[in-house]
Amino acid sequence: MDAVRKSFVDLHEGRCRLLPVVREGLSNRLGTFGVKSAEYDSLGLVGLKAGGYWPGNTGNDTRLTNHQSTTLLFDATSGLALASVEANWLTEARTAAAGAVAMDVLARKDAETLGIFGTGMQARSQIEAALLARQFTTIRICGRNPATAKALAEAIRETHPGIEVLVADAEETVRGSDVLITVTPSKEALFPPEWVPDGQHINAMGADTVGKRELPRTLLGRARLFHDDLGQSEILGEFQGYKDHAEKSVSIGSVLANTFVFSRDERDVTIFDGTGVAVQDIAVSWVAYKAA
Incomplete structure (x- = not known):
């Protein structure tokens, strides 16, 4: 990290x-x-x-x-x-670390509930890194494969017995989470925008190829946007085809360097688009x- x-x-x-x-x-x-x-x-x-x-x-x-x-x-x-x-x-670890670093500066300090879409190779590392950024008391896991979702939940319960870990459907996962992670190979929105509650932070980590996307487009217009690299976000990430949204996005590096002073209103929805950068x-x- x-x-x-x-x-x-x-x-x-x-x-x-x-x-x-x-x-x-x-x-x-x-x-x-x-x-x-x-x-x-x-x-x-x-x-x-x-x-x-x-x-x-x-x-x-x-x-x-x-x-x-x-x-x-x-x-x-x-x-x-x-x-x-x-x-x-190392790719798995740096992706999870990038999400946790962004979460640490963008998510509400009192965030207690974490939701994640995706149960594949990167999901567990994303959860473990997120727990270094916030002290979550509840984690909701949503995946297309019930067996892998159950296995991931059991693994997290074993290593973190004090945390409530639930396998949940998409709506429960979105509506019930202060922080949401998406780490899937999806090519369409995983949920409708109206499910996203005020104050939620989202780490969108799955879109890294032309044609991939995880978030509803109208949500980008509502949220405060942050990126690892704007060019990659426009070509490979969540901003594909949506330059009007990309133009308002802020580099997470500028937040960490304090050249962009970030403060959060309790109703703000924030999104970090992590496409994965070679540096x-x-x-x-x-x-x-x-x-x-």
Whole structure:
């Protein structure tokens, strides 16, 4: 979380920059492949993460996860290859950390109830990171697969016995949550806008490819919007095709750097669109590299 928080600020203040993203569906229709790259001046690094999403993996081979990725780190002064870093878990961790960092500065301080849409690979990490940002007393889990939703709920109950963990339907999850996380591969809105209560904060973490979206469009007009990278949000994230909404969005890096002074009214609905930025992949891979 420290590395991710610093990367948000460094990106905002120009100590690192993102390079163009490649994100394409494969012709075999089995997966989506992407390359995210960046230079990180303050670390003296340039690098990339290559990989993507193959939704059939877990059904074919229990050793494989749906998300597959590898990060390559290079010395920015010479181009010398420093490391190849297995990034499946690191991607999961940096995505969860980014959500928690945003939640920490945007959500109500008295938030007690957490809801999450999605029960896949990233869901548990999202919950664990969220618990570092707020002391939630109730967690509602909503997923298309009852078995995975139940398994996730049981896992969270086991590690956090003092928290009430419920498997809930979509309406209960939205209406009953002070903070809501969406981490799905959806291509359409997961719920209608009228279910969202005043004062709710939403981390929209699933949309990272052309055509994906999780939130109803009219909700974007009602809410205060924040992003990790505006360009990616417009191309890959929740702002696809909605530049009028994107124009009012604020960089989370500017909030963390205190160049944008954020204060929340108790009725404000806030949304953080997390598309996943390459400087975070480099930052967390650098942490792993130094540890190794």
